[in-house]
Amino acid sequence: MYSKILPTNSQVLINQKEINSSIDKLAMQINQDFAGKEVAFLTIMNGGMIFASSLATRLNLDMEMDYLQLSRYGKSQTGGQLVWKYQPEINMENHHVILCDDIYDEGHTLAAAHAWCLKKGAKSASSVVLIHKEHDRTYADYKPDYVAMNIPDHYIFGYGMDLEEKLRQLPEIYYLPKAK
Numbered sequence: 001m002y003s004k005i006l007p008t009n010s011q012v013l014i015n016q017k018e019i020n021s022s023i024d025k026l027a028m029q030i031n032q033d034f035a036g037k038e039v040a041f042l043t044i045m046n047g048g049m050i051f052a053s054s055l056a057t058r059l060n061l062d063m064e065m066d067y068l069q070l071s072r073y074g075k076s077q078t079g080g081q082l083v084w085k086y087q088p089e090i091n092m093e094n095h096h097v098i099l100c101d102d103i104y105d106e107g108h109t110l111a112a113a114h115a116w117c118l119k120k121g122a123k124s125a126s127s128v129v130l131i132h133k134e135h136d137r138t139y140a141d142y143k144p145d146y147v148a149m150n151i152p153d154h155y156i157f158g159y160g161m162d163l164e165e166k167l168r169q170l171p172e173i174y175y176l177p178k179a180k
Ligand SMILES: O=P(O)(O)OC[C@H]1O[C@H](OP(=O)(O)OP(=O)(O)O)[C@H](O)[C@@H]1O
Pocket: 044, 045, 046, 047, 048, 070, 071, 072, 073, 074, 079, 101, 102, 103, 104, 105, 106, 107, 108, 109, 110, 162
């Protein structure tokens, strides 16, 4: 169906069924861990938007939703300087924050968002990602609390993640295998 917009050689790394069942499992765990707590569920835009929507519809919690926007990749496949584009005005002091993002790669983005939530007085700050990319370039000691799936070191796109700012809308996760 997407052959007209996919780059040649694109391969599915994680299909829809695997994505959905991993989100089901995560939601079950988060519903247990945050039961009875007042939650602020903060999506990290843009990449987090599809995963966060999917996860949030499975959460049976007393929660508000808002978002923040931090960016460091733009159209590139390697990260640059972290830029804050939007900070939410939600009162953190009343809330246990759950930060939701598509991917933990080198860790800069989530480390900064987590530190910001604590500085704003959140009762607690936890984080959830769909993908944890495994390599030895990790910047921060900070690790996400909930991870749906671990992957090897590929640049991936789809399900919120971009390839040169496009293809976020794909319902599966793709990569471009390196030429041999
Ligand atoms: O762990 P890190 O190395 O910090 O990378 C992860 C972050 O990079 C991407 O965002 P990006 O800066 O590309 O902005 P976007 O969400 O608008 O795509 C992704 O959505 C994560 O937020």
